[in-house]
Amino acid sequence: MGIREVAALAGVSTTTVSHALSGRRAVSPATQQRVDAAVAELGYRPSAVARSLRTQRTHTVALLVPDIANPFYPAVARGLQDAVAAQDLFTVVGSTDGDRGRELGFVEEMLARQVDGLVLFTFALDDTDLQRVVGERTHLVVASGGVTDRYDTVTSDDAHGVEEAATYLLSQGIQDVAFVSGPEGVGPGDGRLAGFTAALRRVGMTTEGRVARGPYTVAGGQAAVTALLSGPSRPAAVVCANDLMAVGALRAAAEAGLRVPEDVAVVGFDDIDAAALVTPGLTTVRNPAYELGRRCGQTLLGRISGTDVGPPRDIQVPTDLVVRGSA
Amino acid sequence: MGIREVAALAGVSTTTVSHALSGRRAVSPATQQRVDAAVAELGYRPSAVARSLRTQRTHTVALLVPDIANPFYPAVARGLQDAVAAQDLFTVVGSTDGDRGRELGFVEEMLARQVDGLVLFTFALDDTDLQRVVGERTHLVVASGGVTDRYDTVTSDDAHGVEEAATYLLSQGIQDVAFVSGPEGVGPGDGRLAGFTAALRRVGMTTEGRVARGPYTVAGGQAAVTALLSGPSRPAAVVCANDLMAVGALRAAAEAGLRVPEDVAVVGFDDIDAAALVTPGLTTVRNPAYELGRRCGQTLLGRISGTDVGPPRDIQVPTDLVVRGSA
DNA sequence: CTGAAAGCGCTAACAA
DNA sequence: TTGTTAGCGCTTTCAG
Numbered sequence: 138m139g140i141r142e143v144a145a146l147a148g149v150s151t152t153t154v155s156h157a158l159s160g161r162r163a164v165s166p167a168t169q170q171r172v173d174a175a176v177a178e179l180g181y182r183p184s185a186v187a188r189s190l191r192t193q194r195t196h197t198v199a200l201l202v203p204d205i206a207n208p209f210y211p212a213v214a215r216g217l218q219d220a221v222a223a224q225d226l227f228t229v230v231g232s233t234d235g236d237r238g239r240e241l242g243f244v245e246e247m248l249a250r251q252v253d254g255l256v257l258f259t260f261a262l263d264d265t266d267l268q269r270v271v272g273e274r275t276h277l278v279v280a281s282g283g284v285t286d287r288y289d290t291v292t293s294d295d296a297h298g299v300e301e302a303a304t305y306l307l308s309q310g311i312q313d314v315a316f317v318s319g320p321e322g323v324g325p326g327d328g329r330l331a332g333f334t335a336a337l338r339r340v341g342m343t344t345e346g347r348v349a350r351g352p353y354t355v356a357g358g359q360a361a362v363t364a365l366l367s368g369p370s371r372p373a374a375v376v377c378a379n380d381l382m383a384v385g386a387l388r389a390a391a392e393a394g395l396r397v398p399e400d401v402a403v404v405g406f407d408d409i410d411a412a413a414l415v416t417p418g419l420t421t422v423r424n425p426a427y428e429l430g431r432r433c434g435q436t437l438l439g440r441i442s443g444t445d446v447g448p449p450r451d452i453q454v455p456t457d458l459v460v461r462g463s464a
Numbered sequence: 465m466g467i468r469e470v471a472a473l474a475g476v477s478t479t480t481v482s483h484a485l486s487g488r489r490a491v492s493p494a495t496q497q498r499v500d501a502a503v504a505e506l507g508y509r510p511s512a513v514a515r516s517l518r519t520q521r522t523h524t525v526a527l528l529v530p531d532i533a534n535p536f537y538p539a540v541a542r543g544l545q546d547a548v549a550a551q552d553l554f555t556v557v558g559s560t561d562g563d564r565g566r567e568l569g570f571v572e573e574m575l576a577r578q579v580d581g582l583v584l585f586t587f588a589l590d591d592t593d594l595q596r597v598v599g600e601r602t603h604l605v606v607a608s609g610g611v612t613d614r615y616d617t618v619t620s621d622d623a624h625g626v627e628e629a630a631t632y633l634l635s636q637g638i639q640d641v642a643f644v645s646g647p648e649g650v651g652p653g654d655g656r657l658a659g660f661t662a663a664l665r666r667v668g669m670t671t672e673g674r675v676a677r678g679p680y681t682v683a684g685g686q687a688a689v690t691a692l693l694s695g696p697s698r699p700a701a702v703v704c705a706n707d708l709m710a711v712g713a714l715r716a717a718a719e720a721g722l723r724v725p726e727d728v729a730v731v732g733f734d735d736i737d738a739a740a741l742v743t744p745g746l747t748t749v750r751n752p753a754y755e756l757g758r759r760c761g762q763t764l765l766g767r768i769s770g771t772d773v774g775p776p777r778d779i780q781v782p783t784d785l786v787v788r789g790s791a
Numbered sequence: 792c793t794g795a796a797a798g799c800g801c802t803a804a805c806a807a
Numbered sequence: 808t809t810g811t812t813a814g815c816g817c818t819t820t821c822a823g
Contacts, residue, residue: 139800150810155802162803165808180599185576186516187800190815195513205538206737214532215559227573229556232542246554249512272507355737384741410533410682414711416743466816477794482818489819492792514816517799 138179139187147175158183189251197227198254198437199247200430201240203324204353205232207381208409209426210258213280216430217256224438226253235260235324235353241270248274254437256280256430260324276440278433282328289440291432291452295325295406298422298456299332299376302404305458306374307340311402315347315372317361317382324353326378329406333376346370353378358385366393366401374402374464380409383419387463402464417462424456465506466514474502485510516578524554525581525764526574527757528567530651531680532559534708535736536753537585540607543757544583551765553580562587562651562680568597575601581764583607583757587651603767605760609655616767618759618779622652622733625749625783626659626703629731632785633701634667638729642674642699644688644709651680653705656733660703673697680705685712693720693728701729701791707736710746714790729791744789752781 144151149168156162157172164172175181189195198221202210210232218228231247233239240261247255254276257267264285271277277288282295299316306314316333319326334344349365351357358377365372366389377383383405390397397403397417405412405421412419432452439445471478476495483489484499491499502508516522525548529537537559545555558574560566567588574582581603584594591612598604604615609622626643633641643660646653661671676692678684685704692699693716704710710732717724724730724744732739732748739746759779766772 140802141800151801152803152810153808156809159802163808168808182572182576184517184578184800185573186513186522186578187815188802189513190511190517190799190817191801191803193815205541206535208533208535211532211538245509246512249509251511251513355741388741411738411741414682414715414738415741467818468816478817479794479819480792483793486818490792495792511816514799515818517801518816518818520799 138181139184140181143172143175143179143181146179147171193251195251195253196225197229197250197252198256198434199243199250199252200228200230200256200258200433201243201247202230202232202258203235203260205230207353207379208411209379209407209424212409212426213258213430213433216427216432217434218430219427220431220434221254221438224442226438226441233260237261241266244270251275253441254278256433256437259284276437278436280429280433282325285449286451287449289436289450289452291429291436291454293424293429293454294456295328295424296332296335298406298424298458299329300336301332301456301458302376302406302420302422302464303333303336304339305460306376306402306404306464307336309402311374312342313370313373315349315365315375316344317349317351317358317365317375317377317386319353319357319378320350324378326350326353329378347372351382353381355381355385355388358382359389360385362386362389363392366390366395372401374398374404376404376406378406380405380407380412380419380421383421383463384411384415387415387417387419398462398464404464408459412459413461415463420461420464421459422456423459425454428454465508466511467508470499470502470506470508473506474498520578522578522580523552524556524577524579525583525761526570526577526579527555527557527583527585527760528570528574529557529559529585530562530587532557534680534706535738536706536734536751539736539753540585540757540760543754543759544761545757546754547758547761548581548765551769553765553768560587564588568593571597578602580768581605583760583764586611603764605763607756607760609652612776613778614776616763616777616779618756618763618781620751620756620783621780622655622751622783623659623662625733625751625785626656627663628659628783628785629703629733629747629749629791630660630663631666632787633703633729633731633791634663636729638701639669640697640700642676642692642702643671644676644678644685644692644702644704644713646680646684646705647677651705653677653680656705674699678709680708682708682712682715685709686716687712689713689716690719693717693722699728701725701731703731703733705733707732707734707739707746707748710748710790711738711742714742714746725789725791731791735786739786740788742790747788747791748786749783750786751783755781 351361408423678688
């Protein structure tokens, strides 16, 4: 059941049905009414697939994230969705575990589906990959720091946030600080580590022997911090690359029989909802997930509508320290 | 750049290119090679849109959930995705806040996009709605209890889980138990309340004055339990319709200066990751989110492939009590 | 083993 | 104000 049946029932051409529905061409009141009646009677719903083939627009944007189970990303997705829904764009999200193959697979699939725009929180793809696989095939916003200068970019001021956190710890007289990052060269850990390094350098210290690594998960943080706490020089404070890891740090401390923050202070990054729920409350760097998603959406909208045809934009959103009980 | 250019460059017909790519018809090695070369040279990627229009299959299933920020649902999504990805189906998810208008909007949109299957965790739609808007237009699995007998169904044994939890509390000698449900007639709260009612009835008690209600969120649970705790007959235990609300209950207790579980015991439902992270650990009814999603996916697969043409199936997955510190 | 031709359901020149 | 016609990019009969 398609537009032809509606046209037949209403006694008009398919063109007229199309225009009666889209409003892109004037239609006499009588005709409009007959079309509406036919549509209602048949329960007709235009095929988005056929429309997309014809117009070369899918009214879809795709969001790639490493881990949808990390509450940070649903918040991003919501921001993106709210921003683009206003222009009738639908959002689809793919979670790739930061795996290069799956990241590439998702991007390829979305290109095959001809999405109108793509937002990437990528762990594994670099500028060259993007140039090769995406090229100019769709509008692209990259939300992973330091990846590209060819495409639009929306990032948090990660380094600044961590620098503020580390400085806060140092100002409390804590010297034995450590940083728990993700796998080397993967994800936002390194950018955040840079802020940590900067804070230490300002007081004449180095990060030598102060960095542990692990997956960006609760288990990853717990393992890394357990190792740290049982090592030769137990740190008095750990700054983690994200909140999930920081929650893991809390668990590691509890298992080691250490009090937080007295024996070991813990700082996270992101300020996910759970940060306020754990005990003690997690001191963390607030990363405005929703806002990030919203800005990605706005950027895409400008490109898709053709309003914005300038060179790549580079949008940075601020981060700030939220002090709770853990440090 | 489409299949025609590839055909031209390879010196064959578009038919042959199509078959060389799909493997649905034998192609001579020499031709295959020329096609592959042309594809590589042009960076050709078949249009999923055109293919869908032709084949009337989109290789997409949609999942409707009330709240993607509730970690329960990402876990469901993952289960669904893992199940259907094996058959090359892509999963899209829509979060509707349990709002009737948005639920209808999402379903309509997915039908317009001609998804191959639809999984609904709906709060607001009933059998009549589904019959009217979905009809036979796509394969449908309903994962909200008690909504339909016309479509396939995958649900948790909610009542049993809550009954077990309430019985556990009663067996501890706690008599003043209360249940915190969602808004009346909305979502899984009522089905869970039924289990609570059953447990009480078995010991000759009624739920009279023992039920509070609120949105299915941390804030909702906190507000409802705050009211309960400051009321005339303060309960010694609250069973909540989901873990988010139970976390809210924990906060309400803390704010009221009450110890958990000594002054007030708290039980949740779902066993989301956060249940193990809060202090004290949340005693809760485990709701196998991933498994639920997986079963929804398998059911859909059977229908989509035509393997399963029988009457509506009704799959129920078991729940069980997980005892931690909060009760 | 290969190709010509039709058509999926829609929109948009162009023409009346 | 309305209709005719072509075509978006692919797959699939049917014919050779």
